[in-house]
Amino acid sequence: MKTANASQAGMILREREPLNLEMPFGSLDGFITPVERFFVRSHFAVPDIDVRRWRLKIEGEVETPLELTYDELKGMETHTLPVTLECAGNGRAFLTPQAKGAQWERGAVGNAKWTGVRLADVLRRAGIQDSACEVIFEGADAGEIKEPPGPAGEIHYARSMPLTKAKEDVLLAFKMNGEELTAAHGFPLRAIVPGWYGMASVKWLSRVIATAQPFNGYYQTIDYAYWQRGTSAPTLVPITEMQVKAAIARPGFADTVRAGKMCLVSGAAWTTAAEITKVEVSTDGGAKWHKAQLLGEPVFNAWRLWEYGWQAPSTPGQATLLARATDSEGRTQPTKRDEDRGSYIVNHILPIVVDIR
Amino acid sequence: MKTANASQAGMILREREPLNLEMPFGSLDGFITPVERFFVRSHFAVPDIDVRRWRLKIEGEVETPLELTYDELKGMETHTLPVTLECAGNGRAFLTPQAKGAQWERGAVGNAKWTGVRLADVLRRAGIQDSACEVIFEGADAGEIKEPPGPAGEIHYARSMPLTKAKEDVLLAFKMNGEELTAAHGFPLRAIVPGWYGMASVKWLSRVIATAQPFNGYYQTIDYAYWQRGTSAPTLVPITEMQVKAAIARPGFADTVRAGKMCLVSGAAWTTAAEITKVEVSTDGGAKWHKAQLLGEPVFNAWRLWEYGWQAPSTPGQATLLARATDSEGRTQPTKRDEDRGSYIVNHILPIVVDIR
Structure with a gap:
């Protein structure tokens, strides 16, 4: 073993x-x-x-x-x-x-x-x-x-x-x-x-x-x-099927991003019995959304990696990053938590707040 | 109302x-x-x-x-x-x-x-x-x-x-x-x-x-x-169907029974989708069992009253009364509690201890 x-x-x-x-x-x-x-x-x-x-x-x-x-x-x-x-x-x-x-x-x-x-x-x-x-x-x-x-x-x-x-x-x-x-x-x-x-x-x-x-x-x-x-x-x-979800891998919570520089926002997205057709990224807390690039080929029931090149603001401060996946069945992520799900199936959009320095 | x-x-x-x-x-x-x-x-x-x-x-x-x-x-x-x-x-x-x-x-x-x-x-x-x-x-x-x-x-x-x-x-x-x-x-x-x-x-x-x-x-x-x-x-x-059960109504817990006198032991018995065919009473904690008399007519899904004339012992002390029902499907009561039933379906035989004076 x-x-x-x-x-x-x-x-x-x-x-x-x-x-x-x-x-x-x-x-x-x-x-x-x-x-x-x-x-x-x-x-x-x-x-x-x-x-x-x-x-x-x-x-x-x-x-x-x-x-x-x-x-x-x-x-x-x-x-x-x-x-x-x-x-x-x-x-x-x-x-x-x-x-x-x-x-x-x-x-x-x-x-x-x-x-x-x-x-x-x-x-x-x-x-x-x-x-x-x-x-x-x-x-x-x-x-x-x-x-x-x-x-x-x-x-x-x-x-x-x-x-x-x-x-x-x-x-x-x-x-x-x-x-x-x-x-x-x-x-x-x-x-x-x-x-x-x-x-x-x-x-x-x-x-x-x-x-x-x-x-x-x-x-x-x-x-x-x-x-x-x-x-x-x-x-x-x-609980049975996984719900559509994009997760940001980098940057992470409270990470520091250099002001005015390019920052690669990347992660994975997955769903059930469908393809991930779109991952969108917001760097301003959800006001504007940008299409991320999907990497590799789609595979049913396996995740798909994605990345988005973000030009960080030139002034120091904070930014709230969000990612949102959509699949070939037209399913996407809720913005708010569904409380009926108790402590499971957490697929609403989670903010990642970073420091810009 | x-x-x-x-x-x-x-x-x-x-x-x-x-x-x-x-x-x-x-x-x-x-x-x-x-x-x-x-x-x-x-x-x-x-x-x-x-x-x-x-x-x-x-x-x-x-x-x-x-x-x-x-x-x-x-x-x-x-x-x-x-x-x-x-x-x-x-x-x-x-x-x-x-x-x-x-x-x-x-x-x-x-x-x-x-x-x-x-x-x-x-x-x-x-x-x-x-x-x-x-x-x-x-x-x-x-x-x-x-x-x-x-x-x-x-x-x-x-x-x-x-x-x-x-x-x-x-x-x-x-x-x-x-x-x-x-x-x-x-x-x-x-x-x-x-x-x-x-x-x-x-x-x-x-x-x-x-x-x-x-x-x-x-x-x-x-x-x-x-x-x-x-x-x-x-x-x-x-939980669905009631389980076969006889319950003693009288005498009750810690009741006093007169030594050497007749005591009517009585109660009700019920089951599901069958007739109560037999109620047995023990007055010595289960060593010997005696047939009780079933009263009235059998009615599906309704209880049947029963009674048993007990000649109480002539010496003062205690006696343990038990009743056990059997139905037309051959079902009868367990002597011990089935713990899988949690706090429900209590149909094992319950002792009634009386004082003989």
């Missing part, structure tokens, strides 16, 4: 036990995030897994329950996809009043190349029954939820998705950027659910359960869920 | 605002519970409803949304059903450690004759669309949930059920024991969901919403739900 040296990579410690690490977003320097700079979100201690004894179980509403070894999985047809994962709580540190949970700034997001087998292929081997409506992913990581309303006793981290999504593009990945997964990133196997917030991409995957009832597990009701209001009464819905 | 004098009826105050009243269960004296001795469970203040302006709205996945007046409803075909309602938290006071919530003893249960129109008839008038899978009941009562994880802002009390149940036997009742509903019991209209715990029988009913998605409202996820464990990961399920 590989290890990556997070502290050497300058990662920000958000929690030591369980391990939660954030990338300093100002260090963004390419389409692919190196493993050691990819954010780590854990709910329980990293499980101690002996890969020779580990099995991936496929069970529930299937014709033939399966138990696959690591070698059997690696022997199946493999696929490699660049996929951006953003933690559903990324940006939470900017909320007022302060929200509960790890205080992620901008760096609980990363883009890696994931190699593995298609969940659809595994499900086909097991034979999904007509009764199934969802697929649950369960990790080997487990612990107790101490605060009510949690279930009694030890639970495993688990998350579900509709069968349609499970069959579409979900990967069971054993490699990240061409290397075996590290322990913190889910060795020996993790799910990669393209376009969904990171909580769906279950690490240390040990069970895949086809279920006939919508799964109301802890991590999609009490946690990673929000109250959806509408014409009907508020209903608790699990 | 009628009022009933609860304090004169000796009701036990469990909470003043909102109003929660318990029947002293030792006062059980017939198949029908008088209105003034029927337990009251409220989540918010009793709403102030002007019946001339009140409407029952039928909306959501329907062909024709409806707004029915009180007189229109009363003009429809009416049905009268005796139905037992038990609060899902009835018996909670006997749990150790002490459970959160109103400390109901045995009296958060009652049996009344309810008169109203069939929900099925109202739904037929509106025309349910094929997309509908559930029906939500929303009451006029509303307030804020102060503790997380609750939705922001004011919410109404609301509860749902599968469309199959909605079409089966649910009543929209405007009379209780032949009289107009009292304010505390839901005037002008309440749902009566036979066989389900009381939380489903929404009072002050104002909206009936057919919905295409399972409803995960506050009162069926955070409240009135429990963690179901199984082969799969724990999943939060809403």
Whole structure:
């Protein structure tokens, strides 16, 4: 099992036990995030897994329950996809009043190349029954939820998705950027659910359960869920797809920009199942907007880097930088926070205030 | 609007605002519970409803949304059903450690004759669309949930059920024991969901919403739900059907029984969509069991009264009385508490310890 040296990579410690690490977003320097700079979100201690004894179980509403070894999985047809994962709580540190949970700034997001087998292929081997409506992913990581309303006793981290999504593009990945997964990133196997917030991409995957009832597990009701209001009464819905978002990597908060000089404003933008078609930058708090240049090629469910050359004012003072992404479905970012989202899905436009000297 | 004098009826105050009243269960004296001795469970203040302006709205996945007046409803075909309602938290006071919530003893249960129109008839008038899978009941009562994880802002009390149940036997009742509903019991209209715990029988009913998605409202996820464990990961399920249960009304806790004399042990027993076929009584803490006599005739979803003539021991001391019901589906009561049920569904056998003098 590989290890990556997070502290050497300058990662920000958000929690030591369980391990939660954030990338300093100002260090963004390419389409692919190196493993050691990819954010780590854990709910329980990293499980101690002996890969020779580990099995991936496929069970529930299937014709033939399966138990696959690591070698059997690696022997199946493999696929490699660049996929951006953003933690559903990324940006939470900017909320007022302060929200509960790890205080992620901008760096609980990363883009890696994931190699593995298609969940659809595994499900086909097991034979999904007509009764199934969802697929649950369960990790080997487990612990107790101490605060009510949690279930009694030890639970495993688990998350579900509709069968349609499970069959579409979900990967069971054993490699990240061409290397075996590290322990913190889910060795020996993790799910990669393209376009969904990171909580769906279950690490240390040990069970895949086809279920006939919508799964109301802890991590999609009490946690990673929000109250959806509408014409009907508020209903608790699990967080699923990432919302369109542009994040400024540089300059950062309270950085100094030289008066009258060119300053490259740069960052990344991402969305779900669509292309980023436009990133706009404002350097005056939103009065005027300028088109940023999109770098590289568009890739579904992976971020797109962008940059904008800004001629900083010649007089010292402060400037408020904003970035706003729009996607090929016409979706763009709200200017104000939607409070119904609680401490999750922070995709309203966040100001970066810099000093001009 | 009628009022009933609860304090004169000796009701036990469990909470003043909102109003929660318990029947002293030792006062059980017939198949029908008088209105003034029927337990009251409220989540918010009793709403102030002007019946001339009140409407029952039928909306959501329907062909024709409806707004029915009180007189229109009363003009429809009416049905009268005796139905037992038990609060899902009835018996909670006997749990150790002490459970959160109103400390109901045995009296958060009652049996009344309810008169109203069939929900099925109202739904037929509106025309349910094929997309509908559930029906939500929303009451006029509303307030804020102060503790997380609750939705922001004011919410109404609301509860749902599968469309199959909605079409089966649910009543929209405007009379209780032949009289107009009292304010505390839901005037002008309440749902009566036979066989389900009381939380489903929404009072002050104002909206009936057919919905295409399972409803995960506050009162069926955070409240009135429990963690179901199984082969799969724990999943939060809403509380629905009442579980088979016999409750001893007399003698009560720490009552004195005369040594060597006959003592009538009596109470009620109920279940869901089945008949109570047997009530057994033990007077020695469970070593020996004796058949109690079932009184009256069996009625689906209404309780059955029972009694057992006990020859008390001639030597002074203590005796532990137990009662255990069995229904026509072969279901009976557990001897031990199932902790997964949290603070709800208390149907394990509860001992009544009496003094023999």
